[in-house]
Amino acid sequence: xxxxxxxxxxxxxxxxxxxxxxxxxxxxxxxxxxxxxxxxxxxxxxxxxxxxxxxxxxxxxxxxxxxxxxxxxxxxxxxxxxxxxxxxxxxxxxxxxxxxxxxxxxxxxxxxxxxxxxxxxxxxxxxxxxxxxxxxxxxxxxxxxxxxxxxxxxxxxxxxxxxxxxxxxxxxxxxxxxxxxxxxxxxxxxxxxxxxxxxxxxxxxxxxxxxxxxxxxxxxxxxxxxxxxxxxxxxxxxxxxxxxxxxxxxxxxxxxxxxxxxxxxxxxxxxxxxxxxxxxxxxxxxxxxxxxxxxxx
Amino acid sequence: xxxxxxxxxxxxxxxxxxxxxxxxxxxxxxxxxxxxxxxxxxxxxxxxxxxxxxxxxxxxxxxxxxxxxxxxxxxxxxxxxxxxxxxxxxxxxxxxxxxxxxxxxxxxxxxxxxxxxxxxxxxxxxxxxxxxxxxxxxxxxxxxxxxxxxxxxxxxxxxxxxxxxxxxxxxxxxxxxxxxxxxxxxxxxxxxxxxxxxxxxxxxxxxxxxxxxxxxxxxxxxxxxxxxxxxxxxxxxxxxxxxxxxxxxxxxxxxxxxxxxxxxxxxxxxxxxxxxxxxxxxxxxxxxxxxxxxxxxxxxxxxxxxxxxxxxxxxxxxxxxxxxxxxxxxxxxxxxxxxxxxxxxxxxxxxxxxxxxxxxxxxxxxxxxxxxxxxxxxxxxxxxxxxxxxxxxxxxxxxxxxxxxxxxxxxxxxxxxxxxxxxxxxxxxxxxxxxxxxxxxxxxxxxxxxxxxxxxxxxxxxxxxxxxxxxxxxxxxxxxxxxxxxxxxxxxxxxxxx
Numbered sequence: 001x002x003x004x005x006x007x008x009x010x011x012x013x014x015x016x017x018x019x020x021x022x023x024x025x026x027x028x029x030x031x032x033x034x035x036x037x038x039x040x041x042x043x044x045x046x047x048x049x050x051x052x053x054x055x056x057x058x059x060x061x062x063x064x065x066x067x068x069x070x071x072x073x074x075x076x077x078x079x080x081x082x083x084x085x086x087x088x089x090x091x092x093x094x095x096x097x098x099x100x101x102x103x104x105x106x107x108x109x110x111x112x113x114x115x116x117x118x119x120x121x122x123x124x125x126x127x128x129x130x131x132x133x134x135x136x137x138x139x140x141x142x143x144x145x146x147x148x149x150x151x152x153x154x155x156x157x158x159x160x161x162x163x164x165x166x167x168x169x170x171x172x173x174x175x176x177x178x179x180x181x182x183x184x185x186x187x188x189x190x191x192x193x194x195x196x197x198x199x200x201x202x203x204x205x206x207x208x209x210x211x212x213x214x215x216x217x218x219x220x221x222x223x224x225x226x227x228x229x230x231x232x233x234x235x236x237x238x239x240x241x242x243x244x245x246x247x248x249x250x251x252x253x254x255x256x257x258x259x260x261x262x263x264x265x266x267x268x269x270x271x272x273x274x275x276x277x278x279x280x281x282x283x284x285x286x287x288x289x290x291x292x293x294x295x296x297x
Numbered sequence: 298x299x300x301x302x303x304x305x306x307x308x309x310x311x312x313x314x315x316x317x318x319x320x321x322x323x324x325x326x327x328x329x330x331x332x333x334x335x336x337x338x339x340x341x342x343x344x345x346x347x348x349x350x351x352x353x354x355x356x357x358x359x360x361x362x363x364x365x366x367x368x369x370x371x372x373x374x375x376x377x378x379x380x381x382x383x384x385x386x387x388x389x390x391x392x393x394x395x396x397x398x399x400x401x402x403x404x405x406x407x408x409x410x411x412x413x414x415x416x417x418x419x420x421x422x423x424x425x426x427x428x429x430x431x432x433x434x435x436x437x438x439x440x441x442x443x444x445x446x447x448x449x450x451x452x453x454x455x456x457x458x459x460x461x462x463x464x465x466x467x468x469x470x471x472x473x474x475x476x477x478x479x480x481x482x483x484x485x486x487x488x489x490x491x492x493x494x495x496x497x498x499x500x501x502x503x504x505x506x507x508x509x510x511x512x513x514x515x516x517x518x519x520x521x522x523x524x525x526x527x528x529x530x531x532x533x534x535x536x537x538x539x540x541x542x543x544x545x546x547x548x549x550x551x552x553x554x555x556x557x558x559x560x561x562x563x564x565x566x567x568x569x570x571x572x573x574x575x576x577x578x579x580x581x582x583x584x585x586x587x588x589x590x591x592x593x594x595x596x597x598x599x600x601x602x603x604x605x606x607x608x609x610x611x612x613x614x615x616x617x618x619x620x621x622x623x624x625x626x627x628x629x630x631x632x633x634x635x636x637x638x639x640x641x642x643x644x645x646x647x648x649x650x651x652x653x654x655x656x657x658x659x660x661x662x663x664x665x666x667x668x669x670x671x672x673x674x675x676x677x678x679x680x681x682x683x684x685x686x687x688x689x690x691x692x693x694x695x696x697x698x699x700x701x702x703x704x705x706x707x708x709x710x711x712x713x714x715x716x717x718x719x720x721x722x723x724x725x726x727x728x729x730x731x732x733x734x735x736x737x738x739x740x741x742x743x744x745x746x747x748x749x750x751x752x753x754x755x756x757x758x759x760x761x762x763x764x765x766x767x768x769x770x771x772x773x774x775x776x777x778x779x780x781x782x783x784x785x786x787x788x789x790x791x792x793x794x795x
Contacts, residue, residue: 265595
C-alpha cells in the first residue's frame with residue numbers, strides 16, 4: 001500500500017517535514033521508534049527515518065529529514081498527494097520512559113525532531129525537563145516553540161551566535177551537570193559527533209546518558225547487521241538492540257567511520273540526481289522559502 | 298556428445314525399449330548428461346543464470362538412466378517424498394505434463410527446488426545408479442530433470458483450484474518457501490489467506506538471499522503471481538511483532554490461525570577483533586544489497602551502494618559463502634578468496650556451487666580462518682590475520698573438528714571481508730509473543746504437525762529448524778497447512794454445532 005503525503009513543509013534550506021499516511025504505524029509507533037522508507041520498489045534504496053510524531057486518529061506519521069543525499073533529495077521533491085511506495089515500521093525498541101527525576105534533553109539540528117516525542121513522554125511521566133537545543137545557525141533551529149511548551153527550562157544555542165546563546169550544546173550541558181542536585185538522566189539526539197562530545201561531558205559527572213543512533217541500515221529487522229556498532233566492546237545491532245543506547249559505552253569514532261562507508265558513492269548518486277533534476281526542470285521549485293501545504297490544514 | 302549423437306542414441310534406446318530389450322546394463326551405459334552452462338569467463342561480468350537447463354533429448358536420455366528400482370531409494374531421500382521414479386519415467390516417455398503433475402502432488406515449487414535443492418545429499422545420494430558407480434555425481438540427475446519439466450510447464454501454469462470460501466482467516470507470516478506453500482495449501486482449502494512480508498518484495502530468502510545467477514527472480518515472481526491469482530492477499534512492509542503482534546492478528550484482526558515462517562534472520566559473526574570495520578559484511582547484508590536492492594546496477598539506476606572491492610575474503614563453506622564469493626566476482630573484484638576452517642570434503646555447500654565457484658576463479662583456502670581483521674587509520678579493512686587449522690576428531694555434527702595450529706599466523710591483504718558462517722534465530726517474535734515456547738537456541742518448538750505451544754499458531758522453516766533448506770521449509774509449510782486445514786475444519790464444525 002503506497003503512502004500518500006498529506007502535508008509537507010520546508011523548514012530550512014535542507015530540512016523538510018511531511019505528514020505521511022501510515023495508519024498501522026501511527027497506531028503502533030512509540031517514542032524512539034523509526035521507519036524505513038524507499039520511494040519506489042525496484043531500484044530505490046532503503047533509508048531509516050525516526051518517527052517525529054504520529055496521529056493515530058488521522059492515521060498519519062510525521063517525518064523530518066535533511067536533504068543530504070539522493071534519496072532525501074528525491075523525498076524533498078515529492079509533492080503533497082504524491083506517494084512513497086514503502087514505509088515499514090515501527091522499528092527498533094521504544095525509548096524506555098519512567099519518572100527518572102530531572103532529565104536533560106539535548107537536541108542538535110535535525111535531532112530535535114526525534115527528541116520531541118521522547119521529551120513529551122518524559123514530561124507526561126512526571127519528569128522535570130531541562131531542554132538544550134542547538135543548531136549551526138538560526139535558520140536551522142527547529143521546533144523551538146514546541147520545546148518551550150513542555151520544558152521546565154529551555155536553553156537555545158547556535159554555533160554562530162545568530163540566535164540564543166553562542167555556544168555548542170556541550171557548554172550549557174556541562175553547566176547543568178554541575179548543578180546540585182545533578183540531573184538524573186541525559187538524553188541526547190543529534191549528529192554523531194555531537195552525541196560523542198555530549199557523552200564525554202556527562203561521563204565526567206557520571207550521569208547516565210541515552211543516545212539514539214541512526215546508522216546505515218538495509219532491512220531494519222536484524223537480518224543484515226549493517227547497522228552494527230561497538231557497544232562496550234561487543235557488536236550490537238542498532239535496528240533491534242536499539243536505536244537507544246547508553247552513550248558512554250558506544251564507540252562513536254568507529255560508528256562515524258561506518259556512517260561514511262559509502263560517502264563517495266553517495267556523493268556521486270546525489271550529483272547524478274541533481275544533474276538529472278536540472279534537466280527535467282524540477283529545480284524551479286528549489287526555493288528555501290517554498291512551502292507546500294495541504295488545503296485542509 | 299553432440300545433440301545429433303544424443304538424438305541417435307535416444308532413438309536406439311527407445312527402439313530397444315519398444316521391443317522389450319532394454320536392460321539395466323544398457324541404462325548404465327548411457328553417459329550422465331552434463332548441464333549446459335554459460336561460459337565461465339563471460340558470466341563473471343553479469344548476474345545471468347549460469348545453468349541453462351537440459352535440452353529435451355538430454356532430459357529423456359538422463360531419465361532413461363533411471364533403473365526404476367522397486368524399493369525406490371530416491372523417494373526415501375526426498376524430504377517431501379515426491380514420487381521420483383514415476384516422474385522420471387514420465388520424462389523418459391516424453392510425457393512432461395504428467396511428470397510435472399506428479400511432482401506438483403508433493404512440491405509446489407519445482408522450478409525453485411530443481412535449482413537449489415541439495416540433491417546430492419537427498420534423493421541422488423541414495424540413487425542406485427550413483428551407488429553402482431560409487432559416485433553421487435553419476436546418480437540420475439533428478440534435480441535437473443525436475444527443473445526441466447518445471448521450466449517447460451511455465452507457459453501454461455494453471456492456477457490451482459480453490460475450494461468454496463470457508464469464511465476462516467489464515468495469517469501467513471513470512472513469504473519465503475515455507476510461507477508460500479502454507480499460503481497456497483490453506484487457500485486451496487477455501488480459507489481467506491493473508492501473507493505478510495517485512496521487506497518491500499515477497500519471496501523471502503529466494504529474493505534477498507539466493508542470487509539471480511542461481512535462481513532467477515522471475516521464477517519466484519511467477520510463484521507469487523500464482524498465489525495472487527488464487528486469491529491470497531500479500532501485504533509487504535509488515536513486520537509481525539512490530540506493525541502488529543501475533544496476538545493482535547488473532548484477537549483484533551480476526552485471524553483464526555497463524556503460520557510463522559519468518560526464517561532465521563540474524564547473522565552470526567565470529568566475535569573476532571575488527572569485525573565492525575568498514576568493509577566487513579555479513580553475507581546477508583552483502584547479498585541483500587546486491588540481490589534485493591540490485592546494487593550490481595548502482596549508478597545505472599539502482600540507488601543502493603555496495604563496496605567496490607578489489608580483494609575479497611569470504612569466510613565460510615556453505616552455499617551462502619559460495620553465493621557471496623561469486624557475487625563479489627560479478628561486482629568486479631579482482632581476487633576472491635574463500636576461507637574455510639575444514640577441508641572441501643566437509644563443506645556444506647552443494648558440489649555444483651563449489652565447482653561453479655572454482656570455475657569463476659575463486660581461490661579456495663581450506664584449513665584457514667581469520668583470527669582478526671586489520672584496518673587502517675580510517676577503520677577500513679586492509680588485511681586479515683589468519684590461522685592455519687588441522688582436523689581433529691569428529692564433533693557433534695559428525696564432521697571432523699577443526700583445531701587451530703598455534704603460531705601459524707599469516708596475513709592476507711584484502712579490502713572486503715564477507716562473513717558467511719550461518720544465521721541464528723531472530724528474537725523479534727520471541728520478544729513480542731508471550732506464551733510461545735522456544736528452545737535454547739531461540740527456535741520455536743513445534744510438534745509433528747508443526748503446531749506451536751500456542752492455540753492455533755503453527756510454525757516452520759528456519760525459525761523452527763535453524764538454518765536449513767528451501768525444500769525442508771516447504772515441507773514444513775505443507776505439514777503445517779494440512780494441520781491448519783484440519784484444525785479449521787473442526788473449528789467450523791464445532792461453531793456450527795453451537
